[in-house]
Amino acid sequence: MTSEPHHELALLYAWRGGDRRAGDELMRAYYPQVLGFFRLRAPEVADDLTQRTFLACTEGRDRVAGSSFRGYVFGAARKLLYKHLDSTQRDTRLADFRAGQPQSLLTPSRVVALRQEHWLLLRALERLPLEQQVLLGLHYVHGLLVREIGEAMDVPVSTVTTRLARARQALKDQVDTLKAPTRVREALAADLDTWTRSLGPLAAHVPAAR
Secondary structure, eight states, X not given: OOOHHHHHHHHXXXXXXXXXXXXXXXXXXXXXXXXXXXXXXXXXXXXXXXXXXXXXXXXXXXXXXXXXXXXXXXXXXXHHHHHHHHHHHTTSOOTTOTTOGGGGGGSGGGGGGOOHHHHHHHXXXXXXXXXXXXXXXXXXXXXXXXXXXXXXXXXXXXXXXXXXXXXXXXXXXXXXXXOOOHHHHHHHHHTHHHHHHTHHHHHHHSOOOO
């Protein structure tokens, strides 16, 4: 029996060849995940960037270098995110993305959906360099395996492991330094992994930015 990753790549090649049913199957499986990826970072254009991500996947004619469609589609999403940020922020000097889109999730109309721990976590995340934000998001929020992250970011697995450890420590350091009620900081620090993973459902259900 064909393994799931190979089956999904077969669907991609069929989609490129004009099989709309293959495309529908991939879209049902991955559209919400990719949309959540963009909603945490560029919510005002999340729908557009998501559609462009899948368009880029279908327009490509090269064989996928990795072994999974998930790594491939998030790699395409990552490139489009960077291109979007470069085009909209190239005149700024915010290399670490401090004017980043996580703040857009914290508008008054959405505050009711957030716990204080989420506030603190998003504030800590937005202080990290963009590459670390994306890395943590891919692993914790979107559930990619280390191998799939390597495919998405075009780096070896050993590099992903090292960078993940550094990014997680950097996030913890930011949580420790930001002003917040002690009980909130302690709750977040006690289970940082679970709180970070909880951003996935949050991003999936938050309304698109107006």
